[in-house]
Amino acid sequence: MFGARRSAALAAAAAVVLAVAACGSGGSGGGSGSGPTLVIDSTFDLKTVDPGREYELTGQMLTHGMYETLLTFAGDDLSTPAPGLASSYELSPDAKTLTLTLAQGRVFSDGSPVTADDVVFSLQRVIGMKGNPSFLLDGVTVAKRDDSTVVLTSAEPNAALPFILPNPALSVVNSKVVTANGGTTDDTDGAEAFLNSTSAGSGPYTLKSLDVASQAVLTKNPAYNGPAKPAYDNIVIRNVQAATQSLNVQKGDSQVALDLSGDQVSGLDQGKLTVTSGPSAYTIFLFLNQGADISTATSNPQYVSAVKKAIDYPGLLQVAGTGSVQPASMIPTMISGSLPAAEAPKQDAAGAAAALASSGVSGQPPKLAYPSDFTLLGLSFQTIAERLQSQLAAAGITVELAPAPVATELDNYRNGKEQMGLWYWGPDFPDPSNYLAFAPDGLIGKRANWPASAAPDIDRAAKAAAAAVDPAERASLYQEFQRSLNAGGPFIPLVQPATNIVTAKSVTGAAYNPIWTLDLGSVGVAAGGQ
């Protein structure tokens, strides 16, 4: 009776599905532009591309493609600041005065020249707006000496300043354009909305469109006359989850995938894709709170020593995947002041047992806190915490896992309430002074409730390193500081995870940089590519 009805319904359903599917296959390849377009897939942490306000990884990459800084780094070499908008610099012997000579003839995207006034305005704006990156120039004043010279004066010796200036947050903006659109050098600045729709820089690309949630499109800057070689007419940077990135880049929908983990990379066809792997500049570390009111166990020096000796460091590298390395100190391998691999902490089961016995710790196991919903370069903190727990358990040390979403756990971490914490540190700039945060009373030292009075020797080592000016002397004093930290500090460096940049064979010049990830201006097209 209802047979005909059923067939009709099924047929109608099938027809709808097929009709939609047919439309799909027709449109999938369409829409290629006239010149080469580069499509980059990345997981966004984007808020803004106003250089003075951005301080997130995606924002750093985008602003670095559209603006220039006084100094920069060439490729992945972080050891020497290279000329940018300044052709040369000179640091005074007391490291308080940095004199920069501007390159001649450089222009903004509207054709107007880059002047010393633009430099002064840009840096004063960053300081005055009190945004995320303002701390980079804490205690620094900026002044113009003449039309081609700018002087940065620091209240304290600041040998790191040449390493700080390449940060894209310190980009030079077109002051006339920005001022005309609400820009000021104090906290009344209102140019962010404008700079999120139009760029005002001298970099190889300019902003075509921006949706902070989904994608940014850059287009070649026709007025650009700097040293980079912008190769693409347009660069599309899309917000895509890592699992989807892997499929997109294999299929050719995108040419670059930035967030694939070691596991995801190992399954790729390396005949069709290029994988550039290497250790990142992030240090994943464990800390034990030194406040006796927070935990009697973790504040016990013998217990800290037992934990350090109980960890199977190579075992953690297996979890972290190909390309990851064990840092010998909190300072990662590529930054001056780091220790050679031979000095890295090692597992010592007998030593751990002895230290644990002499610590006399018993009772309630300490809580190991970590951000459960956070992955760093494809590496989940949940996985590392679980592995740590089982490694410690094998040595007779019981810890209780205490995961929480990063947004809520950050508070406990920053307020110094975690008994044991698993976190990471990425350098704000590739200079060892960045790691004074781990000194007693430093930024992270305080989170471990570790005052200078608790470790006067380490405090002295840190202060000596901070005061040094000569590069060779600095490197050696920072190494001493790291050695003392390894021996007596509450921090245990665990893993430097790998970064993997996966590119189509048509793409060249995709080197990883820890500050701006990828230098868009130097990403090129292979001969015969695209």
Place this chain on the structure above:
Amino acid sequence: MVSSALARYLLRRLGVSALLIVGVTLVTFVLTNLVPGDPVAANLGQRAAENPATVAAYRAHYGLDRPLPVQYVTYLGNLLQGDLGESQQTHRPVLTDLQSAVPATLEIAIGAIVLSVLIGVGFGVVAAVRRGRLADSVLRLVSLVGISVPTFWLALVAFYVFSFQLDLAPGSGRLAPATTPPPHVTGLYTVDSLLAGEWETFGDALAHLMLPTLVLTLYTVGLLTRFTRSAVLEVLEQDYVRSARAKGLPGRTVLVRYVLRAAMVPILTVVGLAFGALLSGTVLVEEIFAWPGLGSYAYQAASHLDLPAVMGVGLLVGVIYLVINLVVDLLYGVIDPRVRIS
């Protein structure tokens, strides 16, 4: 008179809705502020969060330096002027963010609900009428699978199979990277591209819609099939249906005029709820397909403790359900004269 009764009814419903919306704002406000964690820590960088001047400027900018009741009253005051506050994550007005996120989600949700109603109700009716026979068993199995398969898993598999392996569908996003979005009118790319006469863009937008829509459809099809089947079965057993049949009315007439009409009231309720769920619950599907919709926005907002954005989404979802309920209630009257307002 019917029209004045309807007007009175509508006025009363709108009044109640307004009160409910205030309730929704209060609940979302209290809940978002109960969440442990400080938005300043979640949104400012490590170094900036240590700088008292930066923190003070941030708190003042977002009004976080004022007592909670004052913040709430300010929020309500601004709300009356159509101002939902500024997102701490995107630094844009929440209203602007929602205006770009909602059409993206609407586009897949509308497609999914239309397909689901066509297929799910059809399947349900067939299953009920062929109760206990092969077709019934097959359709019940299909609906069980539809309901049981986790949507995010299905999204991943569909993406892998249809886009990556078979190349029947394009990759992630709403448009191919090289395609420029059509001029903004409704925010629905398919509609806007048609209005602008951009056929290529229309095809591209439709192609990108296909997979996420079908993935979402499978779940609601399962739901509607099961629900329609039981609703139709219940009506089929009513005395008046049996009498109609006994009087010799053709089977098809009985089914359409009596059974479907009666079963439509409960089915409509489920359709309404399913549509609401589609609009507010597509988080994982949107994440997988890199679809910049409401689900992605809500997820990002929550993970950054972006309170104005969380409140904006909460309010919007509340309003969506209120509107859906009102529409469903009004449609009852159209379908079934017994519940007509008079």
